Amino acid sequence: MPYNINYTSLVHDTLPPDKRTTRHSRWLVALLSPIVWLKEEFFGLYMQGATYAAFVPLTVYNKGTRVIFNRVIWESLMDNNNRLIPFPGYWKRLSIPVIGAEERVWYSGHTIVLEWALNKMFKRTFRQPPAQSDIYIVTNRVVNLPFFVSDGDVHNSSSVGLDDSVGYVKAEQMVYPGEVSPAGNFTIHAPQAMTGTGDALIRFAKQYTPQGIFIEVKFDN
Structure with a gap:
């Protein structure tokens, strides 16, 4: 994957030697989590496309599970989700093309x-x-x-x-x-x-x- 960055290693290498403790590292990794998410969305899904399974009605999906429905990526917002797409509050539409930009x-x-x-x-x-x-x-x-x-x-x-x-x-x-x-x-x-x-x-x-x-x-x- 392009721009394959290990943010845990990046935090460790960036910290001064006397601050490379587990507590400091975990705190900074937590602060970087939104950037990690954006990186995975953009350089992962957007660049390389999606390979998620097609949505199957009456199937139970857990929170965070992603499916493809009508050539669009959807993400379940809760556990034990058996609602049809696009039921409000249960599914989130991701504006990411199924076929990657590459x-x-x-x-x-x-x-x-x-x-x-x-x-x-x-x-x-x-x-x-x-x-x-x-x-x-x-x-x-x-x-x-x-x-x-x-x-x-x-x-x-x-x-x-x-x-x-x-x-x-x-x-x-x-x-x-x-x-x-x-x-x-x-x-x-x-x-x-x-x-x-x-x-x-x-x-x-x-x-x-x-x-x-x-x-x-x-x-x-």
């Missing part, structure tokens, strides 16, 4: 890298190509769709195509009519069992893709 700095929008990241984040299986991962990405060919400009009234709208337009475009608001929808630059395919996680998949992928890239999600049978 790994996340290598992520990008490249297909194979993003597929690896998505499968790891959502606890699915990544497979080296040409095998297909549980969550995989398909790049789409975006056609040149027209866009429509309107002031809110469909009768006062104009369409603008690739090389022509209908009327003078003056309105400020651009909208898509019901029969036309923006095409995704790429599609994230996920198992049907993950239905309901579309927004979370897109939010995660957008962290590693350029601004303006449109992402869509499809759940396969």
Whole structure:
């Protein structure tokens, strides 16, 4: 682990020789305990990520036990805790990414890298190509769709195509009519069992893709 500091040894080495007693050492170690906690949280969990077990409903957890629920780390605040997350007073949410910063700095929008990241984040299986991962990405060919400009009234709208337009475009608001929808630059395919996680998949992928890239999600049978 980076910055692996033994604070007991640090206190002992810092004290003057005539003050290196058990009482002085324990007192200073106690004073440093908040710093030790912050060091473990930041350089431990934040940098290297979490490997805690997934939360299991109706299981009894003791105080300080940490679990992963909905890709977030939670800590039990008391012993004999069988309450569901996020029951107030029983669970504390830790703002620490499940995947450590040391790994996340290598992520990008490249297909194979993003597929690896998505499968790891959502606890699915990544497979080296040409095998297909549980969550995989398909790049789409975006056609040149027209866009429509309107002031809110469909009768006062104009369409603008690739090389022509209908009327003078003056309105400020651009909208898509019901029969036309923006095409995704790429599609994230996920198992049907993950239905309901579309927004979370897109939010995660957008962290590693350029601004303006449109992402869509499809759940396969």
